Amino acid sequence: MLIGIGFVVGAFGxxxxxxxFGVNFFWTGIxxxxxxxxxxxxxxxxxxxxFPFFSNAIAGTPFYVSLAYIPANAVQxxxxxxxxxxxxxxxxxxxxxxxxxxxxGMIISSAFGALWSTMVVLRGFGLxxxxxxxxxxxxxxxxxxxxxxxxxxxLLKALSPVVIRTSGFxxxxxx
Amino acid sequence: MNKTLLGYVPEHSPIYSVHPFVKLFFLxxxxxxxMFISAPEWNVGLMLGIMLLMIYSRVSLRTLKMYIPVAISxxxxxxxxYTLLGxxxxxxxxxxxxxxVSIYWERLRDALVVYFRVVPxxxxxxxxxxxxxxxxxxxxxxxxxxxxxxTYVFAMALRAAGMVLEDFHIVRQAEQARGFDxxxxxxxxxxxxxxxxxxxxxxxxxxxxxxxxxxxxxxxxAFAGEGARVKRADFVLTHYHFSVMDGLxxxxxxxxxxxxxxxxxxxxxxxxEDSYFLNWLYSIIVxxx
Numbered sequence: 404m405l406i407g408i409g410f411v412v413g414a415f416g417x418x419x420x421x422x423x424f425g426v427n428f429f430w431t432g433i434x435x436x437x438x439x440x441x442x443x444x445x446x447x448x449x450x451x452x453x454f455p456f457f458s459n460a461i462a463g464t465p466f467y468v469s470l471a472y473i474p475a476n477a478v479q480x481x482x483x484x485x486x487x488x489x490x491x492x493x494x495x496x497x498x499x500x501x502x503x504x505x506x507x508g509m510i511i512s513s514a515f516g517a518l519w520s521t522m523v524v525l526r527g528f529g530l531x532x533x534x535x536x537x538x539x540x541x542x543x544x545x546x547x548x549x550x551x552x553x554x555x556x557x558l559l560k561a562l563s564p565v566v567i568r569t570s571g572f573x574x575x576x577x578x
Numbered sequence: 579m580n581k582t583l584l585g586y587v588p589e590h591s592p593i594y595s596v597h598p599f600v601k602l603f604f605l606x607x608x609x610x611x612x613m614f615i616s617a618p619e620w621n622v623g624l625m626l627g628i629m630l631l632m633i634y635s636r637v638s639l640r641t642l643k644m645y646i647p648v649a650i651s652x653x654x655x656x657x658x659x660y661t662l663l664g665x666x667x668x669x670x671x672x673x674x675x676x677x678x679v680s681i682y683w684e685r686l687r688d689a690l691v692v693y694f695r696v697v698p699x700x701x702x703x704x705x706x707x708x709x710x711x712x713x714x715x716x717x718x719x720x721x722x723x724x725x726x727x728x729t730y731v732f733a734m735a736l737r738a739a740g741m742v743l744e745d746f747h748i749v750r751q752a753e754q755a756r757g758f759d760x761x762x763x764x765x766x767x768x769x770x771x772x773x774x775x776x777x778x779x780x781x782x783x784x785x786x787x788x789x790x791x792x793x794x795x796x797x798x799x800a801f802a803g804e805g806a807r808v809k810r811a812d813f814v815l816t817h818y819h820f821s822v823m824d825g826l827x828x829x830x831x832x833x834x835x836x837x838x839x840x841x842x843x844x845x846x847x848x849x850x851e852d853s854y855f856l857n858w859l860y861s862i863i864v865x866x867x
Binding site: 406429431434449450453454457460461462463464465466467468528529530531532533534535538553554557558561562565566569570571 | 584605606609610613645648649652656658659660663664665685688692696699700702703704707731734735736738739769770772773776777780781784787788791
């Protein structure tokens, strides 16, 4: 289901605010990618790594470029969830430190995603010049972090109390 | 009309006589063609070829309308990236200056090469999505013996996407019925109100997940343990037959790819220097400059 939501929400973001080649000024899919693994552990990470492949395809990103984005998407999904589990944060965001750790996870993972996607993937495919790379690095990074700040906290705060009561909630990584 | 991943195709479309594996193979291999072609006219030829296939398959070309803004914005970004943001390159041939920035022929040429590489790659993806149903993708994956678990996760993901899209429309209609109208509002306003879609969408999906889980458990599916070791019948595969024509199509795709590689690396063709279009454009721009 998470892949399904990511597919729809990610494609919406990709079509609405495109910078090019699957990079967006405001990518709403990041919400599913980062909140999903916090709730559903490794299953969420798998979904977070896979769904952009589908949403990018719909939004007009070439097949092999989408495929090469997978490591960036996997890290973006994994890191906030890892920080959350490592520092025993509460998905209901009860303490200020929960907000702090989530923000740090969002920033570091998005920075990695931005660097990988532009400097490895887009430069590797010869789609960008060295001079225009910073625009795409900032586009990816800003597009993810801003959307994350707008939605991640609200979603965790609003839905975590419900999610942790369902059988789908994964406290560790697999169960 | 049959619903495909990206639209509708008439029930009697000739594309349904083609085995789903051939369509997947077309996507995987034809997407590689532009990477080995630098001359834009050849990539334009490839684009026209794919569009002809779409017409032959009776895919409505209106599907492409959705990609026009993407193609335009991508073209502008590539052009800006290679020209105005291309930096100072004294080794290149300057053709003009715009806003105090030198524009070089080599940069303009590279922008055109890259753009006409990306567009056929996108078109081949659009062709695949326009002509394939969820079931086709499953059949193609099972034909090449991709593990059941992987195929099943893909199938569930595609099915879930359809369900989420349906939920999204329900949520939107419910918001509209309560008087919510974002028409004419600013983008920051729309972004703020987007939360109104996200929360119900997630909540509905959680409920769907429970239903999904119960259905899977009831049918005895498992990703690990004893249940995962059960050999399952590929019922859907019995509806498809890999015919001689399918073999022929696959061979043609392989031969075309081999021909491109030989032309590129054996005979140094399909290159920038070999491009009639770029040479013609160069003569015009340089004479104008």
